[in-house]
Amino acid sequence: MRNATYGPGKHLFRAVEWLILLFLGYAATLALLMPIPDSSRRGILVWNAVVAAAYAGVAVFDYRRPSTALSVVRDWLPMGFILYAFREMGMFILPDPAHRLEQIWVGWDHALLGAGFRGAIESLGPVFPALLEIAYSTVYILPALALAVLYLYKRQQRAGDFDFILLLGVLLTYAQFPFWPSQPPRLLFPGEDLPSYTSVFREFNWWILGHYSIHSSVFPSGHVAAAYAAAIGLRRTMPEHKRAARFFFFGATLIAISTVYGRYHYFADAAAGFAMALIGAALAWAFQTLPARLSGGVVAHLGREARYGAGFTQRLWRG
Numbered sequence: 001m002r003n004a005t006y007g008p009g010k011h012l013f014r015a016v017e018w019l020i021l022l023f024l025g026y027a028a029t030l031a032l033l034m035p036i037p038d039s040s041r042r043g044i045l046v047w048n049a050v051v052a053a054a055y056a057g058v059a060v061f062d063y064r065r066p067s068t069a070l071s072v073v074r075d076w077l078p079m080g081f082i083l084y085a086f087r088e089m090g091m092f093i094l095p096d097p098a099h100r101l102e103q104i105w106v107g108w109d110h111a112l113l114g115a116g117f118r119g120a121i122e123s124l125g126p127v128f129p130a131l132l133e134i135a136y137s138t139v140y141i142l143p144a145l146a147l148a149v150l151y152l153y154k155r156q157q158r159a160g161d162f163d164f165i166l167l168l169g170v171l172l173t174y175a176q177f178p179f180w181p182s183q184p185p186r187l188l189f190p191g192e193d194l195p196s197y198t199s200v201f202r203e204f205n206w207w208i209l210g211h212y213s214i215h216s217s218v219f220p221s222g223h224v225a226a227a228y229a230a231a232i233g234l235r236r237t238m239p240e241h242k243r244a245a246r247f248f249f250f251g252a253t254l255i256a257i258s259t260v261y262g263r264y265h266y267f268a269d270a271a272a273g274f275a276m277a278l279i280g281a282a283l284a285w286a287f288q289t290l291p292a293r294l295s296g297g298v299v300a301h302l303g304r305e306a307r308y309g310a311g312f313t314q315r316l317w318r319g
Helices: 015-033 038-064 068-089 100-121 127-140 142-152 156-174 200-212 222-237 242-261 267-295 299-310 312-318
Strands: none
Touching: 015 038, 015 068, 015 156, 038 068, 068 142, 068 156, 100 127, 100 242, 100 267, 127 142, 127 200, 127 222, 127 242, 142 156, 142 222, 142 242, 156 222, 156 267, 222 242, 222 267, 242 267
């Protein structure tokens, strides 16, 4: 799954590119099956075909005339696809007028925030709330920053692995949006559980969300999934530099807290986003090791796989 080297053993498509093509096909299938406006359906089908053709063209060109520059382009293209996939899932608008899910989730948030969660955050005044807002605003560039760290440590040959882990967690999250129609608490419950402090960073986040976010679903949290998937991807692909990954884990945790405290997401969204990042990393690990494990017999490895699943988070941290 690593970036293929030049020569006879090179594959036409990277694993992350197969994943992207699969997601494009999935979205096109949903567009044909779900009751969305005809204009949205046509847009999804046309643009997904264009994106798929573009990826195929880049892969074929790099396969026939390999170059370092084109390999770098293929490392970074998935970062742009994250935004494309996010916006596309916003076209599957199937609102629930009763807001049944949100009514359940906001009750959990009332209990959490009223039990001291908000008080602990605001115990030092506006400092920590402002830090949370700053952390939340970095989620848009966090995956690209993690990939840049690989380049900084001269581990760009592992970018394919990182991209696959990252996008598997993120696309698993986005793929669910059409089936969990929901509105963010900041819009559906505008006067409830708000932070006591505001700042220019919070105003910036509200402006970004108001102009560029989708409002068809907030479950699972794409922000939390992307942040933790980036941290996990960095940890798995650069285990010799644990400190860098820990920094990203810390940032992802601040983002997860800020989504609930700032009323950008419900706690249920953040928890589900974290779960998607873990599941994506586990599936990526299984994909990498499947051939070796199958050669030793599937039944003989069931117990070991169960133990691995139970201790997955610990393994991520310790390598």
